[in-house]
Amino acid sequence: MIPRYTRPEMEAIWSPQTRYRIWFEIEAHATDKLAELGVVPASAAKAVWKAKDMEFDVARIDEIEREVKHDVIAFLTHLSELVGEEARFVHQGLTSSDVLDTCLAVQLTRASDLLLEGMDRVLAALKKRALEHKMTVCIGRSHGIHAEPTTMGLKFARFYAEFARNRERLVRAREEVATCAISGAIGTFANVDPAVEAHVAEKLRLTVEPISTQVIPRDRHANFFAVLGLIASAIENIAVEVRHLQRSEVREAQEYFSPGQKGSSAMPHKRNPILTENLTGLARLVRSAVTPAMENVALWHERDISHSSVERGIGPDATVHLDFALHRTASMIEGLIVHADRCRENLEAHGGIHNSQRVLLALTQAGASREDSYRLVQRNGMKTWDEGGRLADHLKADAEVTALLSPAQIDGCFDEAYHLKHVDTIFARVFG
Amino acid sequence: MIPRYTRPEMEAIWSPQTRYRIWFEIEAHATDKLAELGVVPASAAKAVWKAKDMEFDVARIDEIEREVKHDVIAFLTHLSELVGEEARFVHQGLTSSDVLDTCLAVQLTRASDLLLEGMDRVLAALKKRALEHKMTVCIGRSHGIHAEPTTMGLKFARFYAEFARNRERLVRAREEVATCAISGAIGTFANVDPAVEAHVAEKLRLTVEPISTQVIPRDRHANFFAVLGLIASAIENIAVEVRHLQRSEVREAQEYFSPGQKGSSAMPHKRNPILTENLTGLARLVRSAVTPAMENVALWHERDISHSSVERGIGPDATVHLDFALHRTASMIEGLIVHADRCRENLEAHGGIHNSQRVLLALTQAGASREDSYRLVQRNGMKTWDEGGRLADHLKADAEVTALLSPAQIDGCFDEAYHLKHVDTIFARVFG
Amino acid sequence: MIPRYTRPEMEAIWSPQTRYRIWFEIEAHATDKLAELGVVPASAAKAVWKAKDMEFDVARIDEIEREVKHDVIAFLTHLSELVGEEARFVHQGLTSSDVLDTCLAVQLTRASDLLLEGMDRVLAALKKRALEHKMTVCIGRSHGIHAEPTTMGLKFARFYAEFARNRERLVRAREEVATCAISGAIGTFANVDPAVEAHVAEKLRLTVEPISTQVIPRDRHANFFAVLGLIASAIENIAVEVRHLQRSEVREAQEYFSPGQKGSSAMPHKRNPILTENLTGLARLVRSAVTPAMENVALWHERDISHSSVERGIGPDATVHLDFALHRTASMIEGLIVHADRCRENLEAHGGIHNSQRVLLALTQAGASREDSYRLVQRNGMKTWDEGGRLADHLKADAEVTALLSPAQIDGCFDEAYHLKHVDTIFARVFG
Amino acid sequence: MIPRYTRPEMEAIWSPQTRYRIWFEIEAHATDKLAELGVVPASAAKAVWKAKDMEFDVARIDEIEREVKHDVIAFLTHLSELVGEEARFVHQGLTSSDVLDTCLAVQLTRASDLLLEGMDRVLAALKKRALEHKMTVCIGRSHGIHAEPTTMGLKFARFYAEFARNRERLVRAREEVATCAISGAIGTFANVDPAVEAHVAEKLRLTVEPISTQVIPRDRHANFFAVLGLIASAIENIAVEVRHLQRSEVREAQEYFSPGQKGSSAMPHKRNPILTENLTGLARLVRSAVTPAMENVALWHERDISHSSVERGIGPDATVHLDFALHRTASMIEGLIVHADRCRENLEAHGGIHNSQRVLLALTQAGASREDSYRLVQRNGMKTWDEGGRLADHLKADAEVTALLSPAQIDGCFDEAYHLKHVDTIFARVFG
The missing domain is CATH 1.20.200.10 (Fumarase/aspartase (Central domain))
Structure with missing residues (x-):
């Protein structure tokens, strides 16, 4: 447990005091039932609960454990120090x-x-x-x-x-x-x-x-x-x-x-x-x-x-x-x-090449084979990437492209709303 | 995948043939829907299914991949080899x-x-x-x-x-x-x-x-x-x-x-x-x-x-x-x-010391403190362990024990049914 | 072993053929020594080496292993099929x-x-x-x-x-x-x-x-x-x-x-x-x-x-x-x-703020406390970062700075050779 | 760090006090050299060493860190609180x-x-x-x-x-x-x-x-x-x-x-x-x-x-x-x-079957094939395992075995020294 990455709420769950408190509750509830079943005297069950609001002495339990080398026995020994003689019935059969x-x-x-x-x-x-x-x-x-x-x-x-x-x-x-x-x-x-x-x-x-x-x-x-x-x-x-x-x-x-x-x-x-x-x-x-x-x-x-x-x-x-x-x-x-x-700024830094797939699809729709379309778009995309300028302009200057797509059709491949039209759908899926 | 630890049924799931078959189904179903949406011609969707019962040529796809360095493109190229021209509409927008x-x-x-x-x-x-x-x-x-x-x-x-x-x-x-x-x-x-x-x-x-x-x-x-x-x-x-x-x-x-x-x-x-x-x-x-x-x-x-x-x-x-x-x-x-x-044989090899807890409980019930009971049982348990003999006999020879328990009470701590009485309960929990 | 991430040279080391070849060498050399020690007949050692240039039949060994469920025994059995009767002396004591x-x-x-x-x-x-x-x-x-x-x-x-x-x-x-x-x-x-x-x-x-x-x-x-x-x-x-x-x-x-x-x-x-x-x-x-x-x-x-x-x-x-x-x-x-x-381009994209520490040191040398120096540099560094411009210019426009450093001293904090003067030292350490 | 599995000697190495002490030494030695190089005044180097025998105030450093969110700056700030004004030269260029x-x-x-x-x-x-x-x-x-x-x-x-x-x-x-x-x-x-x-x-x-x-x-x-x-x-x-x-x-x-x-x-x-x-x-x-x-x-x-x-x-x-x-x-x-x-006791619990390999070798030496020897020893070994008795006796009662080995030869396979003859060799290898 690294102190600087620790919140006290979670740390408390793992403190010795918390642990002994939980042990106590387990033993006390178990003794209740054992008493009900007639295995231990009812007085024992009652006696145990005396420790309900007592503080357990962690140092004392540690001390006992050093001798008996067993943590639960150490706790039970301390419990009997707190609630007395009747504690011998606690932990019966457990x-x-x-x-x-x-x-x-x-x-x-x-x-x-x-x-x-x-x-x-x-x-x-x-x-x-x-x-x-x-x-x-x-x-x-x-x-x-x-x-x-x-x-x-x-x-x-x-x-x-x-x-x-x-x-x-x-x-x-x-x-x-x-x-x-x-x-x-x-x-x-x-x-x-x-x-x-x-x-x-x-x-x-x-x-x-x-x-x-x-x-x-x-x-x-x-x-x-x-x-x-x-x-x-x-x-x-x-x-x-x-x-x-x-x-x-x-x-x-x-x-x-x-x-x-x-x-x-x-x-x-x-x-x-x-x-x-x-x-x-x-x-x-x-x-x-x-x-x-x-x-x-x-x-x-x-x-x-x-x-x-x-x-x-x-x-x-x-x-x-x-x-x-x-x-x-x-x-x-x-x-x-x-x-x-x-x-x-980042979005617009590369001349609109992020619309390249859309151009690819438009070329395919216009009758080019997938391979040709790919080649045409890649040629102009890499030009944009390497030399700058806008992809739309490079496309418009490419005769093989303009044989298939008009300038207006090319421009039509570059509107942003196209990419955002299903954001609502996705949000509805995620947030209902 | 280590051959000797491989069953063919599971291996088959990961074979190239299976993979391409699944890719095909994804592409074909997608093209169906794209056709229905009017994105690609209906004839394209129909054409793709021609490959339904064809075998994909894994070696050929590998060969194409070595050139294009892209597995899905290699597959699509091979698919168009199989189903022809219309394949250019496959994978549209995917x-x-x-x-x-x-x-x-x-x-x-x-x-x-x-x-x-x-x-x-x-x-x-x-x-x-x-x-x-x-x-x-x-x-x-x-x-x-x-x-x-x-x-x-x-x-x-x-x-x-x-x-x-x-x-x-x-x-x-x-x-x-x-x-x-x-x-x-x-x-x-x-x-x-x-x-x-x-x-x-x-x-x-x-x-x-x-x-x-x-x-x-x-x-x-x-x-x-x-x-x-x-x-x-x-x-x-x-x-x-x-x-x-x-x-x-x-x-x-x-x-x-x-x-x-x-x-x-x-x-x-x-x-x-x-x-x-x-x-x-x-x-x-x-x-x-x-x-x-x-x-x-x-x-x-x-x-x-x-x-x-x-x-x-x-x-x-x-x-x-x-x-x-x-x-x-x-x-x-x-x-x-x-x-x-x-x-x-193993159960009986240690003179019945596996009943020691039961003796402990009996002593406690008979009025001994937990600590005394523990000491008495441990003393006789270790004797049994180290020197052999039966725990019951050692207990009967221990005056401190017999002051609390009669020989019959001691013997009563050693019947086996005691340990098995809840096996049914557990089986019912597990198997219903 | 994923085929696409496998070079044949390394794959070969792990092939069954290689493994059996190595097993053979171990057994043959061991038999040589055993013969020398008189544990097995010299003829046995000689016989084993007959398999030196033989190919081991991996499928046959697999077949034997399926029966005996033991790989080395399967190999030895196959070896005796290859070199005959004398093979019974192989693996003596191993x-x-x-x-x-x-x-x-x-x-x-x-x-x-x-x-x-x-x-x-x-x-x-x-x-x-x-x-x-x-x-x-x-x-x-x-x-x-x-x-x-x-x-x-x-x-x-x-x-x-x-x-x-x-x-x-x-x-x-x-x-x-x-x-x-x-x-x-x-x-x-x-x-x-x-x-x-x-x-x-x-x-x-x-x-x-x-x-x-x-x-x-x-x-x-x-x-x-x-x-x-x-x-x-x-x-x-x-x-x-x-x-x-x-x-x-x-x-x-x-x-x-x-x-x-x-x-x-x-x-x-x-x-x-x-x-x-x-x-x-x-x-x-x-x-x-x-x-x-x-x-x-x-x-x-x-x-x-x-x-x-x-x-x-x-x-x-x-x-x-x-x-x-x-x-x-x-x-x-x-x-x-x-x-x-x-x-x-990237180096120069942020107005020279990468020299900020140098300015800090110059200010300290000029008599400012570490805390003041830090404050002055951070103020102008963040301005450069957020508003653009060059750090040197911002510093020159900051009266608290110019009270300590002249424009020439400020400019002196921005030459590149300063950063590179120990590259040789480091290269000498690494490459000798 | 789990307290019960912690020795104080090792824990001390990781304490804040130790860490700050090492930081101090690094800074102080560095400042010495910086002074020697003329980068900082010699008085600064001398001043730093004033903290040599001072205790660092961990809580105070933590407090400063909470503000500046930087551990080394917090330490240096505290150091300047201890040694004064001259501390501004510490950490120069570091x-x-x-x-x-x-x-x-x-x-x-x-x-x-x-x-x-x-x-x-x-x-x-x-x-x-x-x-x-x-x-x-x-x-x-x-x-x-x-x-x-x-x-x-x-x-x-x-x-x-x-x-x-x-x-x-x-x-x-x-x-x-x-x-x-x-x-x-x-x-x-x-x-x-x-x-x-x-x-x-x-x-x-x-x-x-x-x-x-x-x-x-x-x-x-x-x-x-x-x-x-x-x-x-x-x-x-x-x-x-x-x-x-x-x-x-x-x-x-x-x-x-x-x-x-x-x-x-x-x-x-x-x-x-x-x-x-x-x-x-x-x-x-x-x-x-x-x-x-x-x-x-x-x-x-x-x-x-x-x-x-x-x-x-x-x-x-x-x-x-x-x-x-x-x-x-x-x-x-x-x-x-x-x-x-x-x-x-454990060694002798299984009728001497731990000598089975030796018998196997003896049979092979006596002219049986490896396979036959194995079969004979396994037959008697499993009998010993399943039915008890001593392996030597079972072997002596097996006609196929006695055709190859005399009772004395069989007994000769069961002396313990045989197994221990190289213990010295191994000890010499390990302990020299």
Whole structure:
């Protein structure tokens, strides 16, 4: 967890205090049910809840753990220090993983909820900017080369659509990790009735894990981190676009640059796209959680504990950094300065060659073969590219072309509305 | 694509002939609609279909491509060689990626269908063996150490549940890649009406991509390959379990060993779990597609073509190897020899210490503190482990224990049915 | 192995024929030594060499393998079909992996040699272009934003230096995989004398593996593939640079575009950086071998065979694709068109703000505090950026600046030679 | 950085205080040289050193950074607060990355030194245990199946050899990252003389980076993290071995279990290989740094800052976790309990089939064909495996065998020394 890429809301989910609080709730609810089933005295269940508003002493638990080398036992020992003798009935028939894995489920669902908030903020920002720039015309590019006109709004709209897909993926991934397992040492419920699991699940708003071993199966988590990797890649997608738009030669957009900000210690004139460069790096970091999460799936027999250290790393790190990245993405989009004038300048910088396909089609319609049409347009297109001037003028000076198309027909290939006529259709598809 | 890990059905999806066939269908359907819209002559649309039952000459297309250095143009040139002059109207307003990406969508959905068949075969095998061995008792293990009894059926059942989850994920991932984009050079439909896209989509049983640039957004594909990575990890999960069960000291299960098979060139006695070791490796291979697929998401502007070479590799490789691995997994499970007698021997090898938790609970119920109970059980458990004998006997010889539990109560902690009483519950959850 | 990204030289290394040829050599040399040691009859050693110029029948070996399910046994059976009865002495005391792993060592060293040739071609091309464009001035960029002048030659030179480092890494990695292990079933030389290993190693120009189990330790291979990943990343580094230089707004360089080549099926004017985009994708593919190669290190006990399927994939794929990519990189660099005029235009497009740091230093030298100097330069730099004009003029119109610097001193901050005075130094460091 | 997997020595290298201390040294040494060159007043250089023994106020620097959004400028501002007016001459002609990248080089070399210490401790432990158990015979296994005898010492020895190779790799990787770049905004030394770089490099015991842009090229760092990934994989290799040896059915080795330690909250008898399971997970974590480090290589033009956030994560995390893992590995090996008696039991559990190859060779020597020999040994080997008894006895009861070998010859195939005769040779190769 890199402090500068951490928001306190997400950090709090992974704090020891939060973890012990969730452990407590799991144990307390489980004890309630165990009491109801007559396995432990009702007084025990009641006693446990005494700790409901107490603070857990993290340092004390650490101290105990150093001796017993077992975190859940350390916690239970501390719990008995807080609530007394009756605590011996707590955790009856449970195994540590029942507590740890169910706790992780709670943390991941909470983390998901925060991430969904972040995604919603990104979605709202993208939608707003898409509508705002729906008709801000700019050149579309393939291979970094000018192709045909598009609009800045369409750029925002496609990121919106990608984020909307990722949102759905996260909602499903959240659902998939939101399971509770209280099934005992090997998942057979030998020492704990399934009713306990059902009760705790309900109280914590989880569903029951249909079949666990000692642990909840790790494909659920691997799927979760894979979705985080997809969201990170979507952020990278936006970031790379903005970095391109901001480069000196393009300058169609620019990250907001606050008064007092310094772009470079050496070159005072610089305004760098550092937010989106940073987001590009954070995307790599978040994505690096995917492979170890998949390596965690194949545990030995009914469980080994190799996944645990991995999750102590990627659990907090991937969610914290993605959470931060989402909010940075949102505020970057919100503040992004779009230079419509530069969009226009770039669009017109190459003599209208972005209409070359339209000329090609007109020639084909006028009876030329596809190959001939291509040759004629390429000849004049490359002339425009290499020598300057306007494509329309070069075409009008080409006898082979004018044998097929009149000057008016040529001019007719160069109106902009032609390229924009379906923007509404696309917006309707994306935003409904 | 490694020949020995390739089934012809999946290989065929990725053959040049299949690809050109799909390209043809896309172009032909598109031309139909263009004719209907009056963009091209009806005769052109009719002419194209002449190639319906013709074989495409892959070598000829390759030859043309070497000159024009563009695969779709090479194909179109060859098509005009086959159907003649009218072919110049084909591809009107389309861009290469309209064809390539829609074709990839068709290939990935076909690949998904084969993979789903493979998964169904694995699921059927797992279910059959789960029911067969529902009550074949064996020791459950955590950390590779004997824990409490479980059944072989529960092992199969948990793999079944994981595969069932992955099946759902693949169904959704298939849906997500099943989109058609015919939106022109930059996704604006400047030169092609959206109706063409809708028509082709319907004919190819795809849905319309709501917003494309020149390409279909790559998060769809990244998600697809991530799901393949999850399925591969599930296969590894099964494979690791079987490899453990087959090891000399465990021998609870064994891959089917055919007559005539040689396990080792040097050591004739060997029967090695080579299928599952092989599956472990294939899982690593398939999983290696996930990261490059995610790196493909952030293309430059409206597209760059860096994703293409990646997909030429991982598209066939990941689907072909996973397809093979699924069928190998299925036949391995179908043929797996389960040694119920060895399960029993291993279960009983450690003097009944797998009931230690039950004794712990009994002591707690009898009034001992959790800490004391733990100490008493651990003391006798370790004695059993280190010195042999039966835990029940050691407990009966421990005065601190007998002060709390009668010999009959001690013996009562060692009946097996106790561990199996919820197997039905779990099976009902998994298999309905 | 993607056919279009495959050169026959590298493909041949991985063909079955080559593999069997290497197996044969290992077995024949081993038999020679075994005969010398008196373990097998001299006649046997002699007999084996009869197959020296025979062609192995790959289909026949495949057929045998289908029955015995063991590749080395299938080969030995076929060998005895070729050389007769005496063949029963071949492979005495060896284990399959002795043959397989030593063969892989030979293949990887041959692959390395081809890769080193490819790297040398890249290095030569980079050096040539570096010297050619040593003083072709262009703007240097950080964050995609104009910074200070550099030269095209320096760009080539830094890629040269990176490639030179990678070359050294590959030389070492080659050395590390160039080991021979003939140590028997478990690495103890129980059934084969170490002298056999020494003899085969010498004949195949390998070194002896100091300690093997059944296999050569896989850290050697993991290291090898990691180095391939680094080389792939170096290729990506060049590719990304060229793609940037070629984009429409920059146009400082351009991949060679052959007559007859078509850039786009839809837009005839386009000349796209498709080679470097392709290289970017190939880099991702090659890099994807690194993680599975590392996952192969931790085999179970003295070996499991999970690494084998991985290596059947990444062995050929990573070397073949990287080999192709190196030659594509080399020819791309060799043919790259550098537009010195566009370099100049871009350099001068922003009113000389790339000298801002120099002005900053001059102001500091003239007595202003760092903070004041920064403020003054940033004020005029941003004015130049936003409003146009030349930085020198804006500075001369700023009273706070002119209080510190004379017009002549300001002008003195804008000569180009200042930026180029150490190009020689750097070239001397890189090229000696 | 996961607190429980962090040693303070390594953590300290990455603390803000350490970073600012290194920045200070770079700036102070650079200013010395600048003064010597007459670029800044000698008094300035002298003034800077006033901060030599001052504590930097991290909170104050953070506060400044929040305003200027630039870490090095914030530091320089604070430095001027400490040493006064003269500080305006500090950082003359330098760019932030000169400081940041050279600082990273210092941190990575210090981290390397700690890692090398950790590796040396592992190496020492492995060597000690190897010598101790040089002749502790145990069964060697391939595919998890008993093969032929080996010794526990050989296991330790092979891990030693792998670690020794990785040590060399780390020494080289350390050297490769130990470079100093003080080359200005774009690497041209426009505003700073190369002599400054040389001076700082010498003072910090680094070498001069031959050609930098704004940054030190990232292949150096990618190579470094790849080596960490290899070391992590070597740790996993050891860990997997120990986990196997400790499993209930094998029990040939066991992690040291301290008094008071609790293996399971539920099952008091358990002693789990949690250290090695933990190391397996840590290996995955460390390895996850490799791919993002390689993705960092291809920065845009003369630099973008995407690598920075990645390195803020993987820099500390990978070194800290690997450092911890090394020491955990070392102490695990130091304390590992080897059960020589269990090794013997397991070795003898299968009726001597581990000598099957030897019998095979004897039969071949006695004149049987390879195929017949194989068939005879396999027949009796499988009988031994399936029905029990001793292989020697089964062979003696097989007429086809006894036609070729006398009972004495058969017995002669079962002496253990045969397998151990080259242990000395191997030890000499590994330990010299």
